[in-house]
Amino acid sequence: MAKRHIYLIRHGETEWSLNGRHTGASDIPLTENGRAVAQRLAPVLATVQAKEPFDLVLTSPLQRARATCELAGLGAQAQLDPDLVEWNYGDYEGLTPQQIRAANPDWLLFRDGCPGGETPEHVGARADWVISRARACKGHVAIFAHGHFLRVLGARWIGLPASGGA
Numbered sequence: 001m002a003k004r005h006i007y008l009i010r011h012g013e014t015e016w017s018l019n020g021r022h023t024g025a026s027d028i029p030l031t032e033n034g035r036a037v038a039q040r041l042a043p044v045l046a047t048v049q050a051k052e053p054f055d056l057v058l059t060s061p062l063q064r065a066r067a068t069c070e071l072a073g074l075g076a077q078a079q080l081d082p083d084l085v086e087w088n089y090g091d092y093e094g095l096t097p098q099q100i101r102a103a104n105p106d107w108l109l110f111r112d113g114c115p116g117g118e119t120p121e122h123v124g125a126r127a128d129w130v131i132s133r134a135r136a137c138k139g140h141v142a143i144f145a146h147g148h149f150l151r152v153l154g155a156r157w158i159g160l161p162a163s164g165g166a
Contacts (some may be wrong), residue, residue, distance in 0.1 A: 004055075006134055006157070007045075007142040008150045011061065011064040012038040020096045023064075024089040024117065030067050038071035045072050048140060055139030058130065060084035060146060069144040078144070081133075083126040086146035090117025094136070109148065110166035124162030127153040148149075 011036030016023040030038065048054070057077040062085060069078045081095040092100050092114045100107055113119035130153060134141045143153070149163030158164075 004138065005048075005140045007048075007140065008142045008154060009041065009068065009142060009150040010147050010150055011060075011062075011068040011144065012052035012071075014064050018083065020098075021094050022089040022092050022096070022100075023085075023146075024086045024093050025062075026093060027063050030064055034064070035067065035071055037087050038068040041068075041072035043054055045142065047076060049073075053140055056132070056134065056141045057138040057144075058084060058142070059087070061150075062086065062146070065144045065146065069142075072144075074142055074144075081130065083129045084143065084145040084149065085121050085147045087152075088114065088117040090114040092117065109119070110152075110163045120165075123152045124148060127156040127162065131157055 012030045014023060014030055014034060015124045016026065016028050018031065024072040034112070054074065054077060057069070057074045057079065058077045060079045061080045061082055065084065069075050110120055113122070122151050127149070130143065134143070145153070148165065153166030155162060
């Protein structure tokens, strides 16, 4: 019996990720470099697909993740999953960690969450829904999403609390 693999794929570079800004719900497009890097995934994922087709391909509905999925060659199979959106940064949307810590020096995302946004437990609950879908599959699964969300997903996959994504 073939092993099931879960591929966690972060979207390509955006202008805000390049500048270190927290990008949750803001629907920022990929940079040209982000598009080029996403295209480099296509032959790798095609090799996986040739051996055993993906049983499930999920993507965040935000354009940076959808575009990465398309450019990586799996767009035709992809299902949009709203649980895959990035952490809701609330009042911290668009700010850098340095800007946040200037006002709140002890702040840690994976411990404190975001005022006006999500707690680690909220993000962990969304990750658990995605995990239940992935575990129901018999074959390979590809998930296109966002950095902080994927860290929580990885932590929850191995039984850690959402804060384990830190």
